[in-house]
Amino acid sequence: MSQVGGPGSHLVAHLARANCLVVVPQDVTELPAGAEVDVVLIEGALQ
Known part of the structure; x- marks a missing residue:
């Protein structure tokens, strides 16, 4: 699991x-x- 947060288009x-x-x-x-x-699961997400 990785976290995503903060500003930045990257x-x-x-x-x-x-x-x-x-x-x-x-x-x-x-x-x-x-x-x-x-938690919201994203259908069809790449594994």
């Missing part, structure tokens, strides 16, 4: 390879290990 390539998106509320700045999160 991050688009990472998003293109993603098979899911993790939904983190805007006001959350940290998540402890094992925290439950909502």
Whole structure:
């Protein structure tokens, strides 16, 4: 698993390879290990 974040158009390539998106509320700045999160699976994502 890799994280994508911060500014920069170079991050688009990472998003293109993603098979899911993790939904983190805007006001959350940290998540402890094992925290439950909502996940959006991307259908047809490249493996």
